[in-house]
Each structure stands twice: as structure tokens, then as C-alpha cells.
Amino acid sequence: MKTIVSALFLVFVFVTNINAWQIMPDTIVRLFEKELSHFPQEKMSIHTDRSVYLAGERVWFRVHVVDALTMVQANASRYVYVELTAPTGSLIKRIKIRPDDKGSFGGYLDIDEEQPEGYYTIRAYTQFMRNVGEDYFAHKSMFISTPAAQELKPHVVITEHGKDLKTRIYFSSETDNTDTIVPQQVLVFADGDPDGKGDHLKFRNGVAEYTFKEKEVNTSRTYLLQTIYNNKIAERYLSLPFDDSDFSVTFFPEGGTAVLSSQSKIAFKAIGTDGLSVDVEGEVKDEEGKVCTTFRSTHLGMGSFTLNCMPGKRYVAHCKTREGVEKLFELPVASEQAIAVNTLWRNDVLRVSLNRSPLNANRQDLTLVAQLRGLVLYVQPWDNSRRYIDFERDFFPAGIIHFILIDENRNILSERLVFSRQDNAVAAVTLNPDQSDYTPRQKVALDLTLKDVYGNPLEGNFSMSVVDKADVQPDTTSNIVSTLLLTSELKGYIEQPASYLKKDRKTEYNLDLLMMTQGWRRYNVPEILKGHTTETLPYPVELGDVVTGKVEGYFSASKGAYLSLLALNDSVIGTTVTKADTEGVFRFDGLEYPEDTKYIIQAQKSKGSRNVFIEIDSCRAFPQSDLKLLPPRLEMKVEHNYVQKMDMKYTIENGMRVYNLSEVLITARRKPVVETSSPYYSVSTSKVITSEEIEKGHFLSVLDIVRRLPGIIVSGTDVTYRGGTPMVLLDNAPTEVFSYDWLDVDNIADIFFSPPTTVGPIFGARAMSGAIVITTKKGFVQKNTLNKNMGIVTPLGYQQEVEFYSPVYDTKEKLESRSRDLRSTIYWNPSVVADAEGRAHVEFYAADSPVDYRVVVEGVCKNGMIISSSSSMLPE
Numbered sequence: 001m002k003t004i005v006s007a008l009f010l011v012f013v014f015v016t017n018i019n020a021w022q023i024m025p026d027t028i029v030r031l032f033e034k035e036l037s038h039f040p041q042e043k044m045s046i047h048t049d050r051s052v053y054l055a056g057e058r059v060w061f062r063v064h065v066v067d068a069l070t071m072v073q074a075n076a077s078r079y080v081y082v083e084l085t086a087p088t089g090s091l092i093k094r095i096k097i098r099p100d101d102k103g104s105f106g107g108y109l110d111i112d113e114e115q116p117e118g119y120y121t122i123r124a125y126t127q128f129m130r131n132v133g134e135d136y137f138a139h140k141s142m143f144i145s146t147p148a149a150q151e152l153k154p155h156v157v158i159t160e161h162g163k164d165l166k167t168r169i170y171f172s173s174e175t176d177n178t179d180t181i182v183p184q185q186v187l188v189f190a191d192g193d194p195d196g197k198g199d200h201l202k203f204r205n206g207v208a209e210y211t212f213k214e215k216e217v218n219t220s221r222t223y224l225l226q227t228i229y230n231n232k233i234a235e236r237y238l239s240l241p242f243d244d245s246d247f248s249v250t251f252f253p254e255g256g257t258a259v260l261s262s263q264s265k266i267a268f269k270a271i272g273t274d275g276l277s278v279d280v281e282g283e284v285k286d287e288e289g290k291v292c293t294t295f296r297s298t299h300l301g302m303g304s305f306t307l308n309c310m311p312g313k314r315y316v317a318h319c320k321t322r323e324g325v326e327k328l329f330e331l332p333v334a335s336e337q338a339i340a341v342n343t344l345w346r347n348d349v350l351r352v353s354l355n356r357s358p359l360n361a362n363r364q365d366l367t368l369v370a371q372l373r374g375l376v377l378y379v380q381p382w383d384n385s386r387r388y389i390d391f392e393r394d395f396f397p398a399g400i401i402h403f404i405l406i407d408e409n410r411n412i413l414s415e416r417l418v419f420s421r422q423d424n425a426v427a428a429v430t431l432n433p434d435q436s437d438y439t440p441r442q443k444v445a446l447d448l449t450l451k452d453v454y455g456n457p458l459e460g461n462f463s464m465s466v467v468d469k470a471d472v473q474p475d476t477t478s479n480i481v482s483t484l485l486l487t488s489e490l491k492g493y494i495e496q497p498a499s500y501l502k503k504d505r506k507t508e509y510n511l512d513l514l515m516m517t518q519g520w521r522r523y524n525v526p527e528i529l530k531g532h533t534t535e536t537l538p539y540p541v542e543l544g545d546v547v548t549g550k551v552e553g554y555f556s557a558s559k560g561a562y563l564s565l566l567a568l569n570d571s572v573i574g575t576t577v578t579k580a581d582t583e584g585v586f587r588f589d590g591l592e593y594p595e596d597t598k599y600i601i602q603a604q605k606s607k608g609s610r611n612v613f614i615e616i617d618s619c620r621a622f623p624q625s626d627l628k629l630l631p632p633r634l635e636m637k638v639e640h641n642y643v644q645k646m647d648m649k650y651t652i653e654n655g656m657r658v659y660n661l662s663e664v665l666i667t668a669r670r671k672p673v674v675e676t677s678s679p680y681y682s683v684s685t686s687k688v689i690t691s692e693e694i695e696k697g698h699f700l701s702v703l704d705i706v707r708r709l710p711g712i713i714v715s716g717t718d719v720t721y722r723g724g725t726p727m728v729l730l731d732n733a734p735t736e737v738f739s740y741d742w743l744d745v746d747n748i749a750d751i752f753f754s755p756p757t758t759v760g761p762i763f764g765a766r767a768m769s770g771a772i773v774i775t776t777k778k779g780f781v782q783k784n785t786l787n788k789n790m791g792i793v794t795p796l797g798y799q800q801e802v803e804f805y806s807p808v809y810d811t812k813e814k815l816e817s818r819s820r821d822l823r824s825t826i827y828w829n830p831s832v833v834a835d836a837e838g839r840a841h842v843e844f845y846a847a848d849s850p851v852d853y854r855v856v857v858e859g860v861c862k863n864g865m866i867i868s869s870s871s872s873m874l875p876e
Contacts, residue, residue, distance in 0.1 A: 025379055028369060028410075031528050032376045039534040041068035041132060041374070041522060042077065045483040046124050046140040047858040049465040049825045051475040052638055054646040055146045056113040056654065059084075060804055062463035062830040063097065063105040063124045063138065064480060064859060068522070069373045071484060071864035073461060075103045076541050077126035078592075079798065081622070084109050087118040087222045087237040088192035089625055091708065094698065098592070098798045102461055106830025107799050113654075116194060116224060117149040118237030123625065127542040130623055132522055135491045138483070145638045147647040148234035150174055152181060152227055161243045163214040170207045171227070174640075180206035181229070189224035190216035193710060194235060195687045198226060212240060218710070242274040249280060249319050249329050252516050255340025255405075255414040258309050258332055259355045265342065266331070267516035270301035270319070277301030277495055282319040284331065286310075299510040300495050302517055309334035339366070341403050341416040345508060350396075350418060352403065353388035365408040372401050372420075373489070374523050398425030400489045400520070410529040417515040419486075421503070424453050426481055427460065427861055429869035436874065438851040441809040441821065443843060448857065450838040450867060457838030462859025462867045464842065466827035469854045471642040474870050480858040481868045491519040545591035545795050549616040551584040551603045558584045558605060558612045566600040567593050595698060595797035598746075603789045616791040618701045618741045624714065642824065649822035676750045678732055680762075680773050686710045686753040691777065694748055698796045702740040702748065706772060709753045717741075724769030726753065731776055734763060745794060749775045804828040809845045823847040832857070 042065055049060040063082065067074045078099075084092045092115075097107045109122070125137040152171045160166040169188075171181045187198035190212050201208035212223065221240040226233065247270055254265040270280040277300040284292045284307060292315065297303040307315065315331040339356040352368070366382040368389070377396060382405075398420055405414040427450045434445040450458040478487070482497035500511045527533075551561040559582040567574035574593060580586040580603075591599070603614045675690045686709050699705050707714045711721055717740070719726065728735045751774045759767040806827055809815045827844040834840040846853075851874070859867040 025367070028367075028379050028529065029376050031531060031533060032371060032374055035523060035528050035533045036069065036374045039131070039523070039537065042066070042074050042126055042129055043068045043071075043136075043484055043488045044080070044124055044126075044129075044138040045480040045488075045858065046122055046138050047463045047465070047480065047856075048122070048140065048142060049828045050467055050472050051141075052143045052145065052472050052642075053111055054643060054650065055111055055115040055117070055144055056650050057111050057646065059109040059111065059122075059142070060465075060825065060828045060830070061107060061109070061122065062858075063107075064463070064484075065105060065126070066484065066860055066864075068488075069375055071860055071866065072862065073103055073860055075099055077128050078543050080105045080124055080126055081796075082107060082109070083123045083625075085121045085123060085625060086192075087120065087220065087239070088218055089220050089222075090192075091625070091697075092120075093696075094622065094796065095595070095799045096796050100801065100831055102831045102833060104461060104463075104831035106463070106801075108802060111144055114235075115144055115146075116235035116237050117144060117146045118222075120144055125623070127539045128537075130539040131537045134623060134625065136488060136522065138488075140478070143638070145643060146234060146236070147643055148229075148232040149236050150638070150640060150643050151232070152183060152229055152234065154225055154227075154236070154238065156238065156241060158241045158243075159209075161245075165212040165217075165240060167210050167212065167241075168207050169201060169210055170203075182206055183227040183229040184231070185226075185228040187226040189226070191218050191710065192220070192222045192224050192237065193687055194224050194226075198224075239274075242272060244272065244321075244323060245325050247272050247278045247280070247319075247321060247325065247327065249317065249327070250517070251317065251329070251331050253332055253334075253340065254342055254516060255338075255355065255416055257338035257340060257414070258307070258334035259338045259340055260309055260311060260334040260336040260357050262355055262357055263306050263308050264334065264340065264355060265304055265306050267302065267304040267513050268295065268297075268317075269513075269517040270297055270321075275493065279322055280319045282317055284315050284317050286313045286315055299513065300499075302510070302513040304513060304516070307331075311336070336360075339363070339405060339413050341368070341405050341414045343403065343416055343418050345418075345512070348393040350391045350393065350420075351388050352391065354382065354405070354414075366413070367406050367408075369404040369406060370396075370401055371404070371525075372397060372399055377401070393420070394422070396420040396422075398422035399485050400515070402520075402525070404525065404529075406529060412526055412529070417518075417520060419500075419511050419515055421508075421511075425485070425866060427452060427458050427865045427867045429857055429867060429871075431855055431869075431871065431873060433873055438846050438874075440846055440848045440851070441815055442846050442851070443809070444846055444851075444873075445841070445843050446855070446873065448832070448834065448840045448842070450834045450840075450861065452865065457836065458834065458861045458863065458865060459836055459838070460834045460859055460861035460865075460867050462832050462834070462840075462857045463830045464827070464832050465825060465856045466844065466853050466873065467856070468824050468826060468847065468849055469852045469872070470849065471639060471645065471824040474854060474856070479868055479870070481866050484866060489520060489522065490514075494518070544589060545593070547588040547591065547599060547601065547616065547793060547795075549586055549601070549614060549791065551580045551586060552613045552615065553584075553605075553611075558603070560606045561586070561603050561612060562606065563588075563601060563603045563614075565591070566602075567591070568598045568600060569594065569596055573597065591795075593797050594800050597797045598792060598794045601791045601793070611789075613788050614791045616793055618703070621701060621704055621707075621714075624707060645822050646824055648820070649824075652820060652822070676752060676773075676775060678729075678750075678752075678773050678775055680729060680732065680754045680759055680771065681752065682754070682758045684755050684758055685773075688750050688752040690750050691748060694745060698794070699745050700795060702743045702745060702751075702774075705745070705748065705751055706740065709751070709772070712753055712772075719772065721753070721769045726770045726772050727759070727763065727766050729754070729759075729771045729773045731774070731779060734766070734771075743774070743776070744792060746792060747776050747778060749777045751775070806844050821847040822849075826853055832859075834861075 045064045047062045063080045065074050080097045083094045097105045122140045153174045155170050157168045173179050182203045186201040189198045226235045249270045252267045258264040270278040272278045279297045281296040283294050293305050295305040317329045320326045336357045336359050339360050342353045342355050344351045370378040401418045403416040430449045432447040478497050487494045487497045551558040561580040563586050564577045565588050603612050675688045713720045728738045754771045754773050756770045759771045832840050853873040855873050856870045
């Protein structure tokens with residue numbers, strides 16, 4: 001990890017008033033510096049070649065990893081983990097990426113041909129980022145469509161809210177909402193599991209009624225709808241409509257607490273039951289019913305008002321939505337002890353003042369601190385002779401400035417977030433094609449230049465996507481700028497983050513509302529101010545694969561034993577040796593092999609005897625996704641021509657799509673193929689995870705597999721179902737004393753969860769929380785007793801690099817070939833380098849469609865400036 005000295009130097013470039021550093025109290029500065037040196041942080045942003053895909057396509061991506069303070073490319077962590085999750089939150093696949101020779105983390109995700117339509121999420125992180133938690137991982141939404149889903153548009157209307165949701169379901173044509181269509185068959189999978197059980201809908205006058213049972217609905221309220229229409233099966237994930245008659249409003253006094261007997265600015269945020277914003281208006285009344293002020297939300301459910309909170313009075317907000325739903329909310333109680341930091345941008349000057357009651361008017365023990373991403377930019381005792389402090393805009397670097405007011409004991413009295421917008425934070429990108437017009441299949445030579453606001457060239461590294469504008473609309477909800485400067489600093493879900501990047505007065509106001517209403521804290525600032533800086537981290541920087549364990553003799557640890565590791569893929573691809581310590585503990589460091597590699601570890605005594613036992617430690621489990629990601633409110637409109645074009649491309653490359661439609665339609669429930677011989681399987685059990693799925697999933701431990709079972713919660717080594725511990729049935733036999741670490745992943749034939757209703761009548765009270773049913777391939781053989789001195793482990797290996805294919809039409813035969821070129825992504829390069837003159841050059845060939853392309857570039861410069869541009873390749 002880069003040293004704090006280099007990190008500070010790069011940030012100083014942006015700070016014009018260096019003299020401020022000379023008067024900062026040393027203690028606070030040193031504490032933050034110590035924290036940064038012990039706990040530097042990483043940020044990341046995900047760039048995909050597109051935001052919309054068809055099932056069966058490949059997603060190309062680049063994960064931009066930067067130092068959180070300086071914004072320069074970071075390569076301390078050797079690996080980035082990238083996961084694709086379904087709308088239900090279940091993991092579809094996980095890959096591990098290592099950097100290329102330029103330090104870039106690029107890779108791909110293949111979408112299964114049978115993947116249902118819906119909003120999916122890509123999540124990326126390093127092991128080191130787990131120290132700050134999942135809120136700060138990188139997330140990116142994308143939409144996956146299917147050709148068969150384009151013919152029907154489903155409509156789901158809730159008719160009765162409650163624990164169970166009663167609905168009316170009907171279908172119309174995608175092109176004409178007035179015509180009601182009844183498919184040949186419709187199945188609803190209420191829990192969203194396509195391999196589970198589905199209910200057949202019966203239609204009357206074109207409408208079906210269906211009740212979603214509370215116990216069947218998953219936490220994401222996502223269900224799967226399967227239709228058969230024109231003899232084609234279409235599956236799509238949909239979200240259950242929320243109760244639009246309910247909402248909540250939270251009020252946030254500026255600085256944290258409303259001040260008694262003083263005008264306080266109070267921001268608010270209105271949220272619906274779906275977690276998305278709700279527009280509200282209303283009045284604030286005191287307990288006597290007198291209207292004190294009115295308010296109205298101005299952006300995504302947020303707004304503000306001022307209120308003079310008087311002693312002895314309580315205030316209630318009477319809120320009403322556009323639909324006329326009314327609710328009452330109590331405002332936070334004002335305090336005469338409160339001192340609140342207030343801020344206001346006036347043109348290019350930030351004015352910072354203190355709002356306090358007369359009781360605190362002359363308090364002398366106050367200190368104002370301003371820090372950005374852990375770097376202290378200002379710290380001074382508050383001078384009561386001054387009403388405010390003015391900061392020029394260029395005093396601060398770009399990003400979120402955290403103002404903190406503390407007392408003489410360094411207790412925090414007030415906090416305020418302010419966004420610093422700087423023109424020099426984003427590089428200017430210029431595109432220079434070698435021609436003003438192109439014909440299909442013609443070679444395109446494109447020069448790009450990077451410059452700062454003063455016209456100086458910039459070195460940098462960026463990813464580049466060239467797409468057909470007629471096929472895919474640009475992603476206007478987020479980009480690398482909104483990610484690195486905004487969402488990566490704020491905790492929780494940010495709706496439409498890119499909307500805060502416009503440069504106008506209204507956007508400045510909306511952005512300040514976000515600063516007042518969104519939770520934030522990467523570092524534990526209260527502890528740092530008290531002198532309790534981070535000393536140890538549970539997740540160190542990952543430099544390579546590590547395998548650890550212990551060698552035992554018959555009666556004691558086998559000290560000094562020799563161990564060899566054999567790495568096997570299709571053949572032997574590597575070997576290494578190590579020696580156990582005096583306690584028999586061993587460790588293999590710096591291992592690095594591609595995916596599907598197995599490690600065979602063998603131990604022998606120092607004298608050559610193999611009469612020892614080896615126990616391999618469990619591989620580190622991956623973080624479970626607990627963050628609730630909300631689908632965009634705006635419905636994704638996929639261009640029909642795009643779907644037809646990409647479906648045709650898929651057919652040319654892979655053959656016709658196969659719709660597994662039986663001759664006789666299912667008339668009751670979809671019954672999955674039972675892939676287990678266990679007698680404890682029933683229609684009420686969960687999906688069976690087979691050995692084939694286990695092999696594809698690259699699970700590091702059996703607990704990782706158990707985590708995939710619906711309803712099962714794994715925390716550390718504890719496994720629970722609805723608060724209780726399920727029993728374990730191993731090869732159909734109950735186990736009293738059991739550890740999941742005893743089992744090898746490779747020895748699992750299948751695994752599923754059997755609910756209490758199935759196993760309870762057989763095992764009684766022992767099965768009150770159900771059972772985890774595990775069938776092994778060879779019968780239960782405790783892990784690593786395959787040979788007593790041998791062990792096998794299959795870690796997640798790195799994804800091997802694959803280059804984006806772009807056809808080359810350099811001969812007359814290729815140019816006149818009748819093979820159709822239907823690319824939607826014309827060109828993708830995860831790592832383009834701009835040299836010291838700020839120049840980069842790329843070449844590619846146009847497709848068969850008219851050359852009307854959009855070029856999107858994202859990355860960072862060597863000095864920490866962000867590279868972000870989305871524009872037409874040709875002048876419009």
C-alpha cells in the first residue's frame with residue numbers, strides 16, 4: 001500500500017492555501033495521519049461495455065481500483081473478486097481477477113442462455129475492502145433481457161395488502177397495452193427460485209387472481225414469472241408492488257441537533273415502503289395546532305425548511321403524498337445545549353458558521369476540524385469574535401468534506417458534510433477520428449487526448465467502450481465520477497447519483513440536501529479523535545493464495561514435518577514445499593494458479609516417514625451479500641430492434657435457441673427433476689445443490705454451499721434457520737457432533753434443506769428447525785483422511801485473460817463476406833494508456849450497421865484526476 005507521505009503529496013497539489021497547514025494543532029493531525037498510515041483504504045468503480053444485455057451474451061468489464069485518498073490507481077491488493085447476483089440476491093457466479101501488466105483489473109462474465117429477464121447486480125471488492133464493510137464495495141446494476149419475454153407485458157396489481165398479498169395478474173402486448181392476452185400457460189414462483197415449485201394461474205376474462213403467501217416471499221420481494229406464449233418459454237424476475245399508502249419521513253437538523261430559540265435549517269427525506277423516494281408536502285405545527293412553516297420536497301423526496309424551535313414546544317409535521325396519503329411525524333427535539341455547524345455556498349465561497357443558543361454564545365473550548373477521506377485539511381480553535389469563516393472553493397480538493405466541531409476533550413458536538421465541486425477533478429477528453437464519416441466494415445483510427453483545465457496533457461489509464469448508439473442508451477444513473485466522489489463515500493442506497501453532477505444552482509441545492517440526509521463514516525472518527533487508532537485489521541492486503549494447516553503425529557504435533565504442494569489443472573502446473581514449525585503448523589504463501597486448479601498437499605516426518613496426519617484449515621469464506629439493492633424506478637426500455645439483432649447474432653454464433661417445451665403443458669405445479677436419492681426429499685424441500693453446481697461455483701468450503709440454501713443464515717461457523725439450529729443428516733443418518741469443516745467440498749454429491757414439516761414427524765424435537773441433508777460421493781470420510789498424510793483443497797483461482805474479439809476486414813474476401821457483423825459492442829479495451837503527451841490511439845473496424853457510435857471512457861490519471869467521458873464518435 002502506498003505510504004502516507006506520497007498520498008499527502010498528491011493531495012497537496014490540489015490545496016492552494018498551504019499556510020493553513022502551519023497552524024493546525026499537531027495532535028489531531030498526527031492522529032489522522034497515524035490512522036491513514038495503519039489503515040489506508042481502497043475504492044473502486046465498475047465499468048461495463050454496456051448496461052443492457054441479452055441472455056447468452058458476454059459482459060466485459062473493468063474494475064477501477066484506486067487509493068481512496070489520492071484517487072490514483074492502486075495495486076496493493078493482488079486480486080479483485082467480482083460476483084454476479086440475481087434480483088433475488090442469490091449468487092450466480094463468482095470470479096477472481098488479477099491485474100494485467102498495466103495494473104488493470106479486466107475480465108468478463110458469461111450470461112447463461114436460460115437466465116431469466118430482470119435487473120442483476122455486479123459486486124466487486126478486494127479482501128482488504130472487507131475491513132470497511134459491504135456498504136463500500138462497488139456495485140453496478142445491469143438489465144438482462146430475453147427474446148421470448150419481448151412479446152408479452154405482465155401487469156400485477158395488488159388488490160389487498162396484509163401479511164399475504166392478493167393480486168390480479170394479466171398480460172398485454174408490448175406494443176399495445178389495450179389488448180389483453182392469455183398465454184398458453186403461466187407459472188408463478190413466489191420465492192423467485194426457478195428450480196423450486198411454481199403455481200399454475202387460471203384465467204377468467206383474461207385476468208388471474210393469485211395470493212403471495214408471506215412465508216413464500218423472499219426478503220427482496222422478488223418473484224419469478226414463467227410464461228408460455230407462441231410455444232416459447234419466457235422467464236422474468238419481477239418485484240412485488242409495494243403498499244403506496246404507506247411512507248416514512250425522517251428529519252435531519254443541520255449539524256445534527258436543532259438549536260433551541262434559534263432558526264434551524266432542517267432537511268427531510270421521504271421514503272416509500274419500496275425504499276425509493278416519495279414526493280411529499282406538508283405543514284409543521286406546534287402542539288396548539290398553529291402552523292409554523294410549510295415545506296415541499298424538491299428532489300427525490302428531499303427538501304428543507306427553517307424553524308425557530310421555542311422552549312417548551314414540540315412540533316409535528318403533517319405530511320401528504322401526491323396520492324393524497326397523509327401521515328404525522330414528530331420532529332427531533334431541540335436542545336438549548338446544542339451547537340450546530342452551519343454551511344452555505346455563496347458563489348465560490350463556502351461560509352461556515354455556528355448556530356447556538358444564548359446559553360452557549362461565548363463558549364471558548366470549541367475547535368473546528370475539516371477532513372477529506374481521512375486527511376485533515378483544517379483544524380483551528382473557534383474564534384468567538386468572528387461570526388463565520390469563509391473558505392475559497394479551491395481551498396478544498398474535490399469530494400465530500402467532513403466538518404467536525406469538538407470540545408476540549410475532543411468529544412464531537414456537531415458534524416456537517418459538504419460537497420466540494422472542483423473543475424480540475426475531471427480530465428477533459430477529446431476524440432479525434434481520422435475521418436468525418438465511415439462506411440460499414442471500414443477501419444476506424446481514433447486518437448484520444450487527455451488534458452486538465454489549463455490545457456496541460458495528462459497521463460492516465462482508462463477503459464474504453466464503443467457501442468452502437470441505435471442499440472443501447474447510455475447509463476445516465478451513475479458513472480466513475482459519481483462513484484468515486486459520491487457513492488463510495490456515503491453509506492446506504494443513493495438514488496440516481498449521476499443526477500448530482502450537473503453544474504447549476506438547483507443541482508447544488510439538491511446535492512447539499514443529500515449531504516444533510518445521508519449516513520456516512522468510512523473511518524471511526526470519534527475513536528480517532530480520542531487517540532484510539534486502528535492497530536490491527538482482520539483482513540490484510542491479499543498478495544496471493546494461502547493454504548495453512550497442521551501436521552499431527554499419533555500422540556502429538558509433528559514438529560519439523562516437510563510438506564509438498566502439487567497444483568493440478570489438466571496436468572501438473574506447479575509444485576512447492578514448506579516445513580511445519582515446532583507446533584506442527586504449516587503455511588504455503590504466494591500461491592497463484594488459474595481457476596479449476598486443485599492443490600494436493602502431502603506431509604512426511606523429517607526422517608521421511610509418512611506416518612502422520614494432516615489437517616488443512618478451512619479456506620476463508622466469502623462475504624455474504626446483506627446490502628439491499630433497489631432496482632431503478634424507471635422501467636428499463638429495451639429496444640425491440642436491439643433484441644432482434646442480438647438474438648440473430650447469438651443464432652449465427654451458437655445456433656438456434658432451444659426452448660425446452662414439452663408436448664404436454666404442465667397443468668399444476670412445475671416439478672423439478674429430483675437430483676438426490678435421499679428419502680428426506682419432498683416437494684417442500686429447498687432446491688437441491690448438485691455436485692455439478694458445486695464444481696461450477698468454485699466453493700471454498702461446505703459452509704459456502706450451505707449459505708446458498710434458501711432461508712439458511714451462516715454467521716461464522718453458526719448455521720441457523722429462523723433463529724434455530726438445523727440438525728444435520730449426513731448420508732441419511734443424523735449426526736450428534738458435527739463440524740462442516742470435516743467435509744471436503746469435492747466429496748459432496750448433493751445438499752438441500754428439509755423443513756420441519758418434512759423431518760419433524762420423523763425426528764421430533766431435534767428437527768424443530770429442519771435439517772441440512774448432505775449426501776457424499778464416497779460415504780462420509782472425514783476431511784483429509786483420503787490418505788492420512790494427504791489433503792486436497794480447491795481454492796478459487798484467477799480468471800485467465802481473454803481478449804475482446806473484433807473482426808478485421810483487411811482483405812477483399814473478408815470485406816465482401818456474407819457473414820453478418822451484428823456487433824452491438826463494436827470495441828472494448830479494458831486498459832488504454834495515455835502517454836506523457838496525453839495521447840492514446842486505438843483502431844478497430846466498423847460493423848454492418850451505420851457508423852453511429854458512442855464512445856465511453858472511464859479511468860484515472862497519474863495525478864489522481866478522474867477520466868470520464870460519454871460522447872458520439874462523430875460530430876453531430
